[in-house]
Amino acid sequence: MKPVRQLLAAIALIAPLSAFALPIAASGTEGNPVLVGNTANIIARYEGNSASYSNDLYLFTDDGIAGNDIFLFNNHGSAVGATVNLGSFATGSELVFRLHVNNTNTDFFTGLASRNPDGALHARVQGNWLPNTTLVSFEDLDNGPFEFNDLSFSFTNTTTPNDVPEPASMLLLSLGLAGIAVSRRKPRK
Numbered sequence: 703m704k705p706v707r708q709l710l711a712a713i714a715l716i717a718p719l720s721a722f723a724l725p726i727a728a729s730g731t732e733g734n735p736v737l738v739g740n741t742a743n744i745i746a747r748y749e750g751n752s753a754s755y756s757n758d759l760y761l762f763t764d765d766g767i768a769g770n771d772i773f774l775f776n777n778h779g780s781a782v783g784a785t786v787n788l789g790s791f792a793t794g795s796e797l798v799f800r801l802h803v804n805n806t807n808t809d810f811f812t813g814l815a816s817r818n819p820d821g822a823l824h825a826r827v828q829g830n831w832l833p834n835t836t837l838v839s840f841e842d843l844d845n846g847p848f849e850f851n852d853l854s855f856s857f858t859n860t861t862t863p864n865d866v867p868e869p870a871s872m873l874l875l876s877l878g879l880a881g882i883a884v885s886r887r888k889p890r891k
Contacts, residue, residue: 724750724782724854727826727839731862732850734827735813736797736836739861744788744797746857749837751777753852755805757842761788762798762811771800777853788857797860799825801840801853812838820844829862836860 738744751757756778760771774786791797799812801824810824811817818824824841831837835856842852 724752724851725831725837725839725856726850726854727828727831727837729826731826731828732823733813733815733825734829734862736799736827736838736857737861737863738791738793738795738797739834739859740793741790742859743790744857744859746774746786746788746855748775748780748782748784749854749856750782751851751853753777753842755803755842755852757840757853758802758804759840759853759855760800760802762800764798774799775853775855799838801825801842803842806844808842808844810840810842822846822848826850827862829860831856834858836862 746761756776758776759774761774763770763772772788774788775784788797796813798817801810802808803810808819810819812825812827815821815823822845826837826839828837828839835858837854837856839850839854840852841848841850
């Protein structure tokens with residue numbers, strides 16, 4: 703009976719942690735732009751948050767007309783897994799996302815630090831997080847703490863300039879090519 707109790711105690715400790723787990727884009731991807739990879743529709747998916755502040759996420763239109771940005775998610779009101787179809791865009795164009803912090807009335811943007819009021823990078827953008835999927839994670843406070851866990855979302859059919867195949871994929875490709883080369887060798891007589 704003691705092992706069962708220990709197992710239940712371990713599950714009780716782990717369960718609350720997993721309930722708040724959310725993906726966060728990899729360190730070193732701060733400031734990456736979001737580039738359209740092809741003309742297929744881009745589907746945004748809300749991945750979660752661990753923020754105290756209420757944040758709204760928008761696709762920034764930069765057309766000079768206030769209120770024209772496209773609302774995507776609220777970090778406290780949207781269900782994890784909710785999706786929004788953003789439509790299609792010209793291949794290679796940059797998509798800029800705006801995080802509006804309702805508590806402080808502050809906006810932070812993907813891409814260049816100069817877009818943000820504190821001059822800091824407030825979004826990590828990790829290309830190839832999953833196949834054909836980019837992950838974006840935002841920080842919602844002026845000057846940090848830069849944990850990038852305040853709102854995460856992913857979307858399809860986009861890329862970043864730094865997209866490279868993950869090491870495991872490269873290893874599998876190399877092994878496959880080596881296997882083909884070995885199988886094509888003629889046996890010696």
